[in-house]
Amino acid sequence: MSMDEHRLRYLFQVLSELQNANVCLSELVSAVLVHKQFNGPNDRLLQDLVCNSQDVLSAFHEHPATSVATREWAHKQMIKHYTGAVRNLADVDQGWHFGAMHATPEQVRDFRLEDMAVSMRRSGPELWDLVFSLLGGQGSPVNESSCLVLDVDDAQYWIDDEDIEQILGSAGRSDGRGEKRRRDHAGLVQIKAVVVLSIFMHAMDQQCNALQSTMGIFLHSCNAPEKLAKVLSRMGISTSLSSTHRAITSLSQQSHGDIEALGRTLLTSHAFDNFDAQIKTLISTIDKQHDGLLHLTSGTLLRLAHATLDDLRCSDILWDRLELNIHASDPRPFDPRTTMVKLCSLHPEADASLPPSGLTRRGRFRAWFFTRTLLEHGPPSLKSLLNFLPNPEFVDAIPLSKLYQTPLRAMNINQSTVSGNIEALLNMFEQAGLGNPFDSGNTNSMRVDPTEFAILVHGDLGTCERVLSGLRRRSQEWNPYDRLQPVVFISGLFHLKMAAADAIWRALVSPKGARVDDTSFMKLAGELRPNESSRLVNNAKFCQQHELISHVGILLQLDAWRVEIKKRFGHATLEEWAATKPKLGDIQEVAEALALRYVEGEDVDLYAEGRRPESTRDRIQENTMRTLNYLFLYEELSYAMNAGDIGRIETLFPPWIQLFRATGKHKYSHQMLRFAHALYFVYPEGLRCVLSARWST
Numbered sequence: 001m002s003m004d005e006h007r008l009r010y011l012f013q014v015l016s017e018l019q020n021a022n023v024c025l026s027e028l029v030s031a032v033l034v035h036k037q038f039n040g041p042n043d044r045l046l047q048d049l050v051c052n053s054q055d056v057l058s059a060f061h062e063h064p065a066t067s068v069a070t071r072e073w074a075h076k077q078m079i080k081h082y083t084g085a086v087r088n089l090a091d092v093d094q095g096w097h098f099g100a101m102h103a104t105p106e107q108v109r110d111f112r113l114e115d116m117a118v119s120m121r122r123s124g125p126e127l128w129d130l131v132f133s134l135l136g137g138q139g140s141p142v143n144e145s146s147c148l149v150l151d152v153d154d155a156q157y158w159i160d161d162e163d164i165e166q167i168l169g170s171a172g173r174s175d176g177r178g179e180k181r182r183r184d185h186a187g188l189v190q191i192k193a194v195v196v197l198s199i200f201m202h203a204m205d206q207q208c209n210a211l212q213s214t215m216g217i218f219l220h221s222c223n224a225p226e227k228l229a230k231v232l233s234r235m236g237i238s239t240s241l242s243s244t245h246r247a248i249t250s251l252s253q254q255s256h257g258d259i260e261a262l263g264r265t266l267l268t269s270h271a272f273d274n275f276d277a278q279i280k281t282l283i284s285t286i287d288k289q290h291d292g293l294l295h296l297t298s299g300t301l302l303r304l305a306h307a308t309l310d311d312l313r314c315s316d317i318l319w320d321r322l323e324l325n326i327h328a329s330d331p332r333p334f335d336p337r338t339t340m341v342k343l344c345s346l347h348p349e350a351d352a353s354l355p356p357s358g359l360t361r362r363g364r365f366r367a368w369f370f371t372r373t374l375l376e377h378g379p380p381s382l383k384s385l386l387n388f389l390p391n392p393e394f395v396d397a398i399p400l401s402k403l404y405q406t407p408l409r410a411m412n413i414n415q416s417t418v419s420g421n422i423e424a425l426l427n428m429f430e431q432a433g434l435g436n437p438f439d440s441g442n443t444n445s446m447r448v449d450p451t452e453f454a455i456l457v458h459g460d461l462g463t464c465e466r467v468l469s470g471l472r473r474r475s476q477e478w479n480p481y482d483r484l485q486p487v488v489f490i491s492g493l494f495h496l497k498m499a500a501a502d503a504i505w506r507a508l509v510s511p512k513g514a515r516v517d518d519t520s521f522m523k524l525a526g527e528l529r530p531n532e533s534s535r536l537v538n539n540a541k542f543c544q545q546h547e548l549i550s551h552v553g554i555l556l557q558l559d560a561w562r563v564e565i566k567k568r569f570g571h572a573t574l575e576e577w578a579a580t581k582p583k584l585g586d587i588q589e590v591a592e593a594l595a596l597r598y599v600e601g602e603d604v605d606l607y608a609e610g611r612r613p614e615s616t617r618d619r620i621q622e623n624t625m626r627t628l629n630y631l632f633l634y635e636e637l638s639y640a641m642n643a644g645d646i647g648r649i650e651t652l653f654p655p656w657i658q659l660f661r662a663t664g665k666h667k668y669s670h671q672m673l674r675f676a677h678a679l680y681f682v683y684p685e686g687l688r689c690v691l692s693a694r695w696s697t
Contacts, residue, residue, distance in 0.1 A: 083204075085127040089120060090201040090208040097205075098213035100239065103247040104254060111214045116194050124197075131196050137189040138182075199236040209239055216244035217251070255406070256431075259301060262406050263432020264448045267307055269456035269490075270428050272299035272408075273463065274415040297415045297424045299408035301432060302458075304690060305401040311686035312453040315486045321682050324475040332682045336670075339677040343653045347395050361393070361651070363595050365639075366632050368392045370591035373557045379578035388584055392639070396647025398692060408432075418473065421466040425457065425484065436481040451480035454488045454687055460495045461667060488683075490691060491671055493641050493649070499668045500637055500656060501545040504630050506663035509537055519620055521627055524552045553631040556624065560598045564590060599628045630659070646692045650676075 018025070029049070031037045038045045049056070060070045090096070096116070098107060121128045198211035216239040219229050232238035239247070262268055277294045304312075319325055321332045349361050359367060368389075375386040411427050414420045429435075434455075435447025457467065467489050477483035508514050508521040515522040515537075525548050526533035536544060562574055568590065571577040633655055640648040653672055660669035679688055 082127050082130065085124040086197075086200045086204050089124050089127070089197065090205040092207075094119060094123060094208075096198075096201065096210040097207045098210045098247075099207065100213060100243040100246040101250060103213065103217075103250040105251055105258070107210075108214060108217055108251070111210060113191060113194050113211075116198070116211065117190050120194065120197050127197070128193065131193045132189060135189045135192050135196070137186060137193070195237065202236055209243075212237060212239045213243070213247055215239075217247060220244055220248055252409075256409075259406055259408060259431055260433035260446075262301055262303065263429075263434060264446075266309060266312060266448065266450060266453050266455075267304045268432065269302045269304060269458060270299060270425075270432070271302060271458035271492075272297055272415070272424055272428060273459060274298075275410075294412070295414040295416065297411040297413045297420075299411065299424070299428045299431075301406045301408065303404040303406075304456075305403075306399055307690040308686075309453065311690050312455075314454055314684050314687050315452055315480065317684055318454065318488070318682065318687075319480070319485050324472055332677075334674060334677050336673050336677075339673050339681070340654065340657070342680055343650065343657075343676055346650050347647050359592055359596060359600070361395070362636065363600050364592075365392045365636055365648075366595040366599055367588065367591040369632065369635060369639075370557055370561070370594045371588055373554055374561055374574075374587065374591070377554050378558060378561065379575045381578045381581075382587075385584050385587070391643070394643070394645050394647070395651060396645065396692075398644045398646050400644065415463065415466075418466045418469045421463065422470040422474070422484070425467070425470075425487065429455075436479070438479040438481060449481075450486050453486055455486040456691070457487055457489050458492050459489070461491060461499075461671060464489055464491050464671060465667075488687070488691075491675060496656075496668070496672075497634075497637060497641065498542050499660065499665060500634050501542055501549060503656075503659050503663045503665055504549060504634060505540065505545055506665075507630060507659070508627060509540075517620060517623055519624055521552055524555050528552070528555075549631055549634055553628070553635060556628055556631070557594075560594050560628075561590075564594055564598075599625060599632060633659070 018028075032039070032045050032049060057070070060066045088094075096119075195211065201208045202212055212233075215232065215237055216229065219232070219238060226241060229238060229241055229244065233240045238244070275296055275298055277296055279292050279294060320328050321330050322328060323331050323333045325331070368391075371389060372386070375382050375389060408428055408431050411424055413424045413427065415424055429450065433446060433448055434450045437447075437449040437451065459467065467487065471484055471487060474483040480486065509525075514520055517523065522533065522537065525536065528548070528551055529536060536548070540548070558574070565571050565574060565577045569577055569580075571580075633652065636648065637652050637656070640646075640652065653676060657669040657672055660666065660672075679691060683691065
């Protein structure tokens with residue numbers, strides 16, 4: 001007889017003796033676990049129960065007579081356990097309480113679903129795993145760093161249920177897309193898990209409403225219907241309308257204080273623009289009929305990071321130099337010819353700095369752009385070299401700093417008139433805590449006198465014209481505040497970029513003759529947008545213009561690469577040449593030749609070509625060179641704006657002024673000259689440095 005059989009017979013005898021003695025097994029277990037009998041270090045009963053507790057519980061669960069009771073007991077215990085976990089997540093120490101009466105902008109600005117996911121995973125791992133699994137998540141994050149909401153495309157966030165199996169089933173694909181889809185789905189499940197647990201926490205404690213309060217403020221900012229807000233509130237995803245309104249009131253009060261605190265420093269610039277709002281419920285009256293369309297004005301304060309009060313303390317100097325001041329002792333009248341000469345002489349390039357290729361600074365940028373286009377959009381095998389491509393040289397770069405802005409309250413002011421712009425300026429000054437020191441009726445002692453300092457104001461060209469008209473209108477006032485003496489207007493570079501795109505459109509798209517050649521801009525654009533080509537001629541928006549300028553430029557550059565590579569090395573395609581694994585230096589050498597021959601015109605003088613007989617001219621080559629020249633000017637302007645290279649922007653002023661005049665955009669060319677005149681002939685050195693840093697934003 002084996003040892004197991006002997007032990008089994010012995011156990012049967014023990015059970016028989018226990019039954020004869022009327023002793024229950026439950027009493028034995030209770031004696032060990034509840035009454036703590038035989039719990040000594042040498043006693044095996046407790047150690048055996050501890051080591052085999054899962055086997056014992058599994059036996060209770062598997063036996064037909066005890067399975068129901070076991071499940072009921074486990075269900076009740078898990079309710080208590082997970083309720084305690086939710087109560088722990090809803091504790092005030094977790095930091096997810098959002099008081100509507102005392103809401104702060106920092107709570108809204110710093111709220112992130114990723115932080116909630118990490119906190120929930122850390123504080124309640126078992127509860128998180130349960131919800132994550134119930135929502136269809138496969139597996140569970142093993143550490144806090146992996147428990148982050150993934151940054152996926154909007155199209156991947158909201159996928160249909162029938163696509164989930166396909167996404168999860170393709171996780172094993174060798175091309176890597178299946179793994180990305182699985183991560184995208186996991187990110188979506190994590191978002192849902194945060195929402196579900198936030199509903200649990202809010203139900204446990206009404207003050208634990210970080211997600212709900214943020215959602216309520218978001219709905220309010222989107223002008224969502226009240227019915228939608230009420231539905232989401234009852235679902236536990238948003239706060240009630242009254243709580244949202246209290247939070248908005250608290251945020252508005254604190255925002256008002258932040259605006260005044262920032263404005264009183266005088267180290268700010270003001271930007272404003274018009275916007276329209278359609279109010280369908282507006283009731284017309286006999287005195288004033290409404291169509292529901294309101295013309296309002298929005299504004300914001302921008303912090304001047306690289307300015308000091310001494311740089312801006314020049315209001316009196318500016319007033320003494322302005323031609324608007326009939327009593328000026330040092331007037332600086334506008335002279336476009338002198339200003340243009342000054343622009344052309346800025347940032348000169350010495351002949352000694354020219355490389356052996358003979359390229360100028362602009363030519364070197366174009367060679368760099370040729371290289372980047374090939375590495376980024378050419379054969380995939382060359383893309384790895386993009387990490388080793390250095391940036392173009394800086395001409396005069398401004399220091400890098402983060403831009404802080406504080407939005408102002410919207411103003412019920414129509415900005416389409418000169419008086420409306422004056423009213424908007426005074427309203428912004430009032431919101432920023434600035435006041436007229438000469439106004440005897442001003443009883444607010446907290447108002448700061450700005451008349452000694454320059455106040456920078458941003459806007460588009462139309463705003464610029466109306467503000468300048470307002471300054472001329474107010475120039476006869478006796479005190480500096482009433483005549484808006486501190487105002488220094490700056491046209492934004494983004495509007496200059498929009499004007500540049502429109503100028504290219506007027507030169508390369510709008511004229512009928514510009515769309516005749518097979519290699520013209522619009523012919524190539526028609527290949528890219530075959531269903532929109534006719535509409536894009538006259539009704540293209542700026543974003544469409546910007547994209548087409550970039551895409552057509554890429555096509556022309558890659559075609560130039562193809563022609564030059566075939567001419568030099570005999571390869572029919574760029575892929576064949578890329579298979580030879582050229583070095584970055586070799587690519588840059590070819591790019592310099594491309595910039596010199598296909599854009600700069602080493603062998604072709606476009607001005608001389610225009611005087612030659614028609615039969616001897618290569619019109620396709622001439623038009624392609626002109627097109628590439630215009631497109632590279634636009635790309636250089638975009639790059640300089642993004643890189644903060646204010647010196648390079650200034651070197652682009654002369655060609656763009658000429659292009660604006662050639663395409664009929666005289667207002668922009670005139671305003672660019674006026675700004676350059678004021679920058680170099682009117683403003684003192686400190687203000688000029690501040691303007692250079694602020695103007696490029």
